[in-house]
Amino acid sequence: MQLELRDISKRFPGVLANDKISISADKGKVLGLLGENGAGKTTLMNILSGLYKPDSGEIVIDGKEHVFADPAAAIRAGVGMVHQHFMLVPVFDVVEAVALGAEPVTGPLGRFDRAIARKRIVELSTQYGLDVDPDAKIESLPVGVRQRVEILKALYRKSDILVLDEPSAVLTPQETEELFEIIRSLTATGTTIIFITHKLNEVLEVADQIVVLRRGRVAGTADPKTATRQELANMMVGRDVELIVAKGPANPGDVVLSVHDLRVRDDRLDMAVDGVDLEVRAGEIVAIAGVQGNGQTELVEAIVGLRTIDSGEITIGGHHTENASPREISDLGVAHIPEDRGRDGLINYMSVAENYILDTYHREPYSRRGVLNLEAVNERAAQGVKDFDIRTPSIHTLATALSGGNQQKVVVAREFSVPVQLAIAAQPTRGLDVGSIEYIHRRLVEQRDGGAAILIVSTELDEVIAVGDRIAVMYDGRIVGILAGAEATHENIGLLMGGASHTESAA
């Protein structure tokens, strides 16, 4: 179906979330809706799916104007929504989850006719290549498959327009590829797709047309066949963005971090790090690439003292730290930007100021003999907020109220608020938009140029190639190859990430 949104405006207290936005999507095409966090993408889609009412503007489907009073009305008109956070009952099986709310019934008592539902679901999944076991319990399914169940749910309700909100945010690269296959088979049969994302690569790969939103307005449109990542990024942010951080050649000095023959077990006591040798020198960035779950997490935890090691050696600045506590290691001048900032790096219900001193509160000037100096805390936190351009109403705002990018800036500001000898950053830009990524990368390079040794762990190839002076690829608990940044390409790193052996080493 042909979809058109005309001059949609929506105001929330204090913000104009959508300001006369007009977009249109043709039948069987993919419209990529690109924008930073807070650009108004989700508001627009909530209007389309009947959750919000627009203050003004029209929704036109196949030439007919619609007013959606509630989500049910939108579903009747053929609009299906796949939310970023899935809405599935974990203890249901796939058939029950998909049919819920639209169950076929038989008999006078309206008994749920599972057989009919199951048959339709199997038909739909074969037709669109959505490989799902209809009898599997939702809770036993990996995230990628759960997403397919969500898509099935929409198709089951005869949706011809499918809205996918940040669908790849929770997926592995593999699962993302599979999702793109599904999208192609959906459009081939005439389904119209609106694909919301802030990832440039994805929108270029899968969309037929791109609309960029910025601050509640349409910032421009682009043709994916001719548009470049750089153009899209600039349009999104509204200025010239460095997609690849500008940095001079590394100037490696003394070895700061040295890991020798390290073995570490994971929570299931399996060997997750299985004989890793690694050196990071002052003034260089070493990036560890690899598919999630190949021992990177455990390696980092062992280095920062959060996980006991099985055997091997770790030295930081010449000190043996195999059995040191996180506090002792941090006091050596080691900054740690954890992988999951919401869980490990921040305390959501503490203020920005309190989070700013989370691992330095015991040092002067923040405290003396166990008594906090709140003036010093507030003053330094305010300075940190200014220096790192953290967008927050106040330093007393709770961390949970900040956007992901600003939360990460709080973590980075805190970690770099004291002199750093070694910085370890795990997935430092996961889930962040282009502007924030640029910012974090710059700060890491700045630390490098200031003489710190930097170790970055990332599953994003673009990131690894952009910032790494040397790139180590981790596979199955080992470093399977180390490349110089200049010789690294998507292809040769990708091969190593898949487990191909690498004979030469640039280390």
Added chain:
Amino acid sequence: MNRLRDLGRRALVPALSVITAFIFGAVVIVLTDLENLARLPTDPVGAILGALGGVARGYGAMLSGAFGDPARVVTALGSGNPRDIAAAIRPITETLVGATPLIFAGLAIAISFRAGMFNIGGDGQLMIGALGATITVLALSGQAPPLLILLAGLAVGALSGGMWGFIPGFLKARTGAHEVITTIMLNYVAVQVVFFALRSTFLRAPGSTSPVSRNLTPITDVPLLITLPGIRLDLGFIVALVMAAIVSWLLFRTTLGFELRAAGFNLTAARYAGMSAGGSMILAMALSGGLLGLGGSFMVLGTVGQLTLDLSGGIGFTAIALALLASLRPSGVVLAALLFGALTTGGKLMGIQSGIPFDLLSFIMALVIMFVAAPGLIRSIWRVPVSKPAPEVAATTQPTGTV
């Protein structure tokens, strides 16, 4: 100005909860006023006025029972007769006497909850503290000046309660044993320990067949704030207020409090930041038990004067509700404890004067807690716009991990 507004916002839901509970209480008074209900068909105006009069009399009695009658206080002060003055101010001093152990207990629960530890063992910690104080005082009887005996009794009481709190904290930190289970179970153990101790001739009141200790007042007594006949209000109340200030300072102005709160909100992030999460748990529980022990000691050494098996009377549980009503803030704990103290003291007079049973007070207190626990309900009744979820609520609802 900003701080004042914040304060208002924080106090809004608890205050509305109290008001709403009293309105519901009034409805119950009216509905159980059978006399006036029976009159309704024949004399509707009289019945309604009569019912409302009943509510006014009941709540009026509660107020004067809790705070005294101002006119009477003035007359009594004018007459200068100590007996009259004592009788006139007794309601308010009894309210403060009732609030004192609740302040200690509420502060104790607030500390443990702030650190993510659900201390359900307040009763046990209070009893063990009171036992420690009683044994100390009896052992030192006649061997030291009364003041020294008093201080020793309070110190040992606080330490004993602290030790009783330390046990579940230590078990959680070392083995992951959940503190809800261990603290509840230790309540039973504590009661049996006290029961056993009260069987000894050393402790038991001579000639008594029930499990109560000797009277401690002749040996040592917490100094009274007002020396008038029949007034029990003593220094324990002032110490409780000082403790509230200390706890507030500890939680919000020291690195220790920072660690406790961080561990309470997010154990993994606290570990990542280099804090000792297990240490925070143990410390929070020991401090919590210590405050409860101190509260129990002030009871046996002051207002109650002896150790009895029903000394705690569920204070450890009331304190949980109270701490939640106070959003785990020490200043809020003091206010909530005064409210509970006033309700309990005033409820007795209401029962005597207006015939409305004391149980109505339990009903109102339960409603207060229920409304505080369901802020959404209060917000929708009073149409209060939704603001950000309070951190305190999150602290008490988020699951805590183990070390």
